[in-house]
Amino acid sequence: MFESLSERLERSFKILKGEGKITEVNVADALKDVRKALIAADVNYKVAKTFIDSVKQKAMGMNVLTAVRPKEMMIKVVHDELAILMGGEAQPINLQGRPAIILMSGLQGSGKTTMSGKLAYMLKKDKKQHKPLLVACDVYRPAAIDQLKVLGDQLEVPVYSEEGNKNPVEIALNAVQHAKAKGNDIVIVDTAGRLAVDEEMMDEIENLKKSLNPSETLFVVDAMTGQDAVNTAKEFNERIDFDGVVLTKLDGDTRGGAALSIRTVVDKPIKFVGIGEKMDALNVFHPQRMADRILGMGDVVSLVERAQQAIDEKEAEELERKLRKNKFDFEDFLNQIQTIKKMGNIKDLVSMIPGVGKAVKDVDIDDNAFKSVEAIIRSMTPKERKEPSLLANQSRKIRIAKGSGTTIQEVNRLIKQFDDMRKMMKQMNAMDKKGMMGKMKAMRQMQQMQQNGPKI
Structure with missing residues (x-):
């Protein structure tokens, strides 16, 4: 970006x-x-x-x-x-109210429905263990309700809808009562996309806001539309006085016009940014960190946060124990690959490391970069994964190459890289007095000191 x-x-x-x-x-x-x-x-x-x-x-x-x-x-x-x-500090979302009501607004095609799902997923994963309810109030787009239901099933988040009812205000108010009865503490209302020049549709979103009195009204806009995004935000803000902005497709925005202008023009903070298609590709917007990335300084704090979300502490302790005994095997290696993949887009992760972003800007790092490695490891027998020394046998390598659809050279390369990595880990372990968990704790302390905005 x-x-x-x-x-x-x-x-x-x-x-x-x-x-x-x-x-x-x-x-x-x-x-x-x-x-x-x-x-x-x-x-x-x-x-x-x-x-x-x-x-x-x-x-x-x-x-x-x-x-x-x-x-x-x-x-x-x-x-x-x-x-x-860009706003100075991260601005928290307002979740006051029982239930707290979040009203999503924006243009047609801005990604409100997907963003509603992403926000529900983020809130569900939060330490406070929120129980969000998604509400289908786009009664005009034929597939809108079905799309929200599919997302709800995927995320295991309930979706409220009313077949045949074309009154979004009535649907939303009924959904709030439903949330109270079912114990949902957050209601996320997905609305129809609308143009600022469409008076009837703008009246509808105004009525929704007046009737619901939401804790938070968010305006969802495509970052890649640049100055048009800013102008649209201004028009919507004049009508519904929203509380914050959600920028979608920020990962594809090479220019940055919307992110740099919108805060000043509408005097409303950017609260979230969408950085990919996956449901976990939604981040709280941190102006300081974004300034770091724009100037090529990386974003270590965000990288640490993602690692903490992906890494289970008990698994980390078990991994440390194996490393200390030099027992790290291909099964552990495969697990680490899965952990890295959970953290998000590979190129985006690499660009968070100070000084590396510039080096990889023209390098095509595919999210399927680990595909052949995974195929090779999965073609090994459980015993071979646990005892890498068995792979000195040539016939085993030939069988693994055929099973994974790769060449014997690729299998040999992976085994050599794995051996080199184990040697390096052994050397690091010999020098390491505090251990990996000590380092992880230090990283957490660093994160807490550098954190410049409250979490949800």
Whole structure:
């Protein structure tokens, strides 16, 4: 995400490379390029101008330490201003009320139904163990109710609908009573997509909000539509005064215009971002972390959070025990691959590591990158997985290659890589006094210190 903007900003900062001090002239030159980068990223012109003026004022007003180069100082100022531009800190969703009611709104095709499912899944997984209810209030699109029911079955989240009833306000109010009776503490109302120019449909969403008095009204918009997303958000906000924005398809947004403009133009926070098609591909929006990623600094905190969600602590302790005894086998390796896959898109995960995002931007990292490795391991017998030394036998390798649809060379390569990895782990284990669990605890402490916004 934001690859185009990141590249342009990087070129802008090169103007200051080698400069001994900050001057009005070299700052003006650098910021001229930054402004062009923002405009090219489809950032609102007024937002870009205000941003540049603020950066210039702060850059010229800073006392630059001799140890800090002008380029690094400018990156720091731009980073801080980007974070402020996008909202400063993560904004929690309001879940007050029993049940709490979340009203989803947005254009046709913006992804409200899918986003309703993703939000229900996120809330269900939360430590507070919420019991969400999805409500089908899109009475116009023929497949909308069926789509929500399919998502509900997939996520094991109940869906409330009324066959034949074409009154969304009535359906929503009945759903709230149903939630109270069934013990659902959150009601997520999926509504029909509508155009801001469609007066009748806009009246309908207004009536829904007035009747439900929701705890939270979210506006769902496609990030890839750039400035159009901002303009649409402004029009919707004037009619329904929503509480926050959900940006979908942020993983495909190379420019970043919507994310950088929407907070300033509508004065409402971005609360969530969709970063993929899977049901767990929804993140709380953290402006500071997003500024890190735009400027190529990675996002270690988010990476740690994803790891914590995917890794079971008991399994981690068992893995540590095996590593200490040098008992790590192909069965463990296969389990670790499954854990990594749970964490999300592989390229996105790699880009969170500081300094790596730039290196992999042109590299095609397929989500099926582990497919052949999994096939090879699954073609081994249980005994072979537990005792890798058995694979020194050539006939076993030939059988595994045929069973996995790969070549003997690929099987040999995997076995060698696995042996090298075990040797490296053994060396690390010898040097490690605290152990892996100690490191995991340290990572958690680091995450808690760096966390800049409350969780749901």
